[in-house]
Amino acid sequence: MASFDDDMRLAHVLADAVERFTLDSFRSDDLQVEFKEDGSMATRADRHTEELLRHQLGRTRPRDVVQGEELPTTGHGNRRWILDPIDGTVNYVRGVPVWATLIGLVVDDVPVVGLVAAPALNRRWWAGSGSGAWTGRSLSRASRIHVSDTSRVEHASLSYAELNSWLDHPRREGFLRLAGRCWRTRAYGDFWSHVLVAEGAVDMAVEPALAIHDMAALAPIVTEAGGRFSDLDGTDGPFGSSGVSSNGVLHDGMLSLLNDGLDTVDDAAELA
Template sequence: MPAYDDDLRLAHVLADAVERVTMPRFKATDLQVEAKPDLTLVSDADRTAEEVLRAQLGRTRPRDAVQGEEFPDTGHGPRRWVLDPIDGTHNFVRGVPVWATLIALIDGDTPILGLVAAPALGRRWWAAQGTGAWTGRSITSAKRIKVSGVRSLADASISVSSVTSWAASGRQTPMLRLMERCWRDRGYGDFWSYMLLAEGAVDIAAEPELALYDMAALVPIVTEAGGRFTDLAGTDGPFGGNAVATNRLLHEQVLAALTPQAG
């Protein structure tokens, strides 16, 4: 039995529980939405979903710490569940089906498990350390995924966040020039860019400002699919406040292109 088999099964149980909360609230006419102090949106579904996750983890993993987007951190110890109840809240409140629940388990400083559940798309992706990356509706109905073999930027498909976000980071010009060098550029958004990368449909995904809960679940999926996930400085993992993910073959080229000096 794989080392994280029980944790991975629990992650699917958590995703099932959250789906029963989020899907009835998606496109609900009485959805309550407000702006948080950082001007990002939060809905009643975000908070209820995280409460469901925390309650289930409190019963099944009482010794583990929990870190989420909507409520204060709880617990101590090396094992930490990192949760984003609805990644893509702006899409959720506008009726766009590209949103997902992100569930990650970090042991020390290593993301060892990640699950992305996008019920409005009818898709899930998951991975645990050493198990490969998978997509499907359940563990028993899944196919393994892997990144592309594209080696040239001229043949690469890149998915990035908004131009304004890159301008705020001081890297707008390098990003625009990188996009011009690529075969195709799109902004699939949030988690979806990285899942498409893990499937081999996209070769580069990058965002200039992200929180740990935005990234932690993505890292095991991208890396177990054969890709690489770093911050803009090239440090592996989800702790740098921003993200560059590639099929590994293009990673150094992309990092070099996105340095401020490249502008």
């Protein structure tokens, strides 16, 4: 099996390179906020953070593809860095410390490295293929993490995206059915839900609408921690339009509850 230790070290270097800027901009009085064409929020810090990451990658991995949330994809080849400069922008703008820089590496369409750096929480989570999943402040100050062993939905803790994202969704009833069966539900949202699954604090997490830059770093962390990451249709990996993570044991039952009833004519037409 190929080793991605050098890429993992580079991901930490990238996170180090932007951390001071993102922290200095967080809660600053001159934070400039704008809305993109899709209605999502962005700040000057989002764009500048991605520019800093791309600059570092251009120096250290000039032949690699770089894909991010804010700027066009560059490069050609089988190695693709996928960046979300600030995941949780609304939290960032409102002064909530739950936001992170997400750095993922996909090689031959397989997620092999993922790093989530949340400096306002003084935490990072990371994983490389075959190297396990870890959390801590740095590579030298880390603890290995593993998903929970919860085996029944009735005993499980579920985290989800904001409730409004489910109100008009074809799987609304499935989501309510799943949430009603769980022991505990909380809307931690964004990266936070999925890294909590990886470290066993939460058993399942689901978000109905995500992009590749939201998920590329998360998938290897969850899977290397012993869990499973898929979309709502059950296709493993971060390449769908939704994100579902679990401890693995609960995954099929979770998907079954979410998708129950989608074979009706109305639901099929809505999904088309």
